[in-house]
Amino acid sequence: MKYIDEFRDAAAASVLCEHLAELGNRLARAGRRVAVMEVCGTHTMAVARHGIRDILPGNVELISGPGCPVCVTGPGYIDAAVELARKGCVIVTFGDMMNVPGSDTTLAAARADGAAVKVCYSPSNALETAAGTPGREVVFLGIGFEATVAAVAGLINNAVKAQPGNFSILSAFKTIPPAMSALLADPDVAIDAFLCPAHVSAIIGADAYRGIAESHGIPCVVAGFEPLDILLGLVRILEQLEQGAARVDNQYSRVVTAAGNLKAQGLMARYLQPSDAFWRGIGTIPGSGLTIRPEYADMDAAVRLGIEVLAGRTPAGCRCGDVISGKLRPQECRMFGSACTPENPVGSCMVSSEGTCASFFRYAAGKGAQVPG
């Protein structure tokens, strides 16, 4: 299959693995240990699914970042969504949100109690639901990073034209580069390089990371989600580290351009404006969110339905924040695999299909890694 089989070729993978091993050895001889953060949740899952951690050189570690939108959604946001559902609104959401713990409950539990919560595959399903339930407020749960936000901006564009009169978005959109900068500013976080997201970069462009690479002296490599993409991305990172370079490399040039998708950026800028955003486990990061512009307040569920998103309560002992900022490996959390499992998640990292803890729990095997259970 075009663009899948080519990037899953075993012979090419073995060549890249050898190259990685050589680079790793040379860095090891120079006394260097390397921590690479894969920022995006889809990378986290692909790394686990293709067993990439197991073939890394011993002195190279891949740590998972905050790039799973479900994982960084605060409990207060879930509380607000549940409150809207209990007031009679129809909630439309991506499926991964169903089991994210709020302060006291989840959307799945609210649905079982009779609340109208619908799982959708595409943001456009939300407008169809609004058209199909006239007279009832329909609220789309607007979470996600730039790649999802671009699709939601398209949804807002369609809603502005269609004027359904019963549709709004509870926005908790986030942007990736400010979170990367915030992590680098944290003295407890040690990151030598970033493996930058694929889909997000297709929207914002590879140049979006230039400021981070230059001001922090950190290599930033944009990579696709296939195993060869990731291996090649890691090779480029180790090459830069060996050379003492710190620039933006775009391994995923078949999709990502330097400037990104200008049309999508234009649509996002028309309807959304930068804001501060609350990241579960990390806290508020200035300028890391996007909210609906006041001109379109009618589409903003917080304004339209008068709901306030509070901080909410995170369960005692939950260390998701440390996990998504790379300070703690999932299996180092005392609750991992015992009190916190995909069936009974305590923290959001165990909920999402792209959560760091969920990926470790599901796929960790083979040499070196701890096998759960």
Place this chain on the structure above:
Amino acid sequence: MNDSIQLAHGGGGLMTRDFVRAEVLTRFGSSALKSLPDAATLSVPGRDIVFTSDSFVVSPLEFPGGNIGSLAVHGSVNDVAVAGGMPLWLSLCLIMEEGLPRSVLGGILDSVSAAAGSCGIEVVTGDTKVVERGKCDRLYINTACIGRRLENFNLSTDNIHPGDMVLVSGPVGDHGMAVMAVRAGIDLSDGPRSDSGPVHRLVLAAQPFAKDVRFMRDPTRGGVAAVLNEAMEKKPADIVLREDSVPVSPKTRAITEMLGVDPLHSACEGRVILICGPGSADAILGAWRKLPEGAGAAQIGEVTSGRGMVLIETITGSRRIVDVPRGELLPRIC
């Protein structure tokens, strides 16, 4: 004649009788069913029978490659087959929602009839009920199947040992992705088709090697991953699959990639997973590949010493766990 199902069609009176005559007896007028007795009287050949029952609630009712009717036949036929039985008789129970168009029901019953015919089995008993609008989603079907036990199969996970081979009769995950694609509203006129079909001929083809067959299952809900994990639970052995040996059709692969689903988690409805001694693997594969439903058969892995895990060797040469699917199949969101 009214063109949709009414509550009275399930009332037990004249309308029920007329309905059953018009819709059921015209399609399934076997000798056992003809006089509409309360129960079928059947002569069981041989001594041992294999007996199963299954309910079908698939949504949508029709999907590329089949519908709830053909699925309801294949589902029960296949459960009998992988237990080492040759299917003989089927029961058919319909639970219909008031207002279901008769044309929709007719099309589905035609599929039941065609599927039963192609399996060489008879529908010998059944029941119809109608519930008020909104109390069920259009149509649910329950079938039960009786078969005779085939000689020489001695299936037990206790017989699985290191060195055994893991075979699959064709590409995996087609049914799950065909239904998911429709449900997700993905417009795919040329998308994946369900593999819904009978597997009893595959079982028959493996019968000459039956003494060497340890385990057979049809990997339905939960897919290959669930079946193999169940087989290996608490065993002092592992199964190691090879990623590049697991057959996945390109169209199904496209949807699994799009929705972020592991093909090993996606349901099949016309495949067999079989574990056998190493000496019989090639012979069984050869026999399967002579059948249209076994044309894509492959050896996908083997049993090694271990501690009850299912692993897969990825293209990077490393191994990862093949986990049991958890909760609903949900797509990724970014």
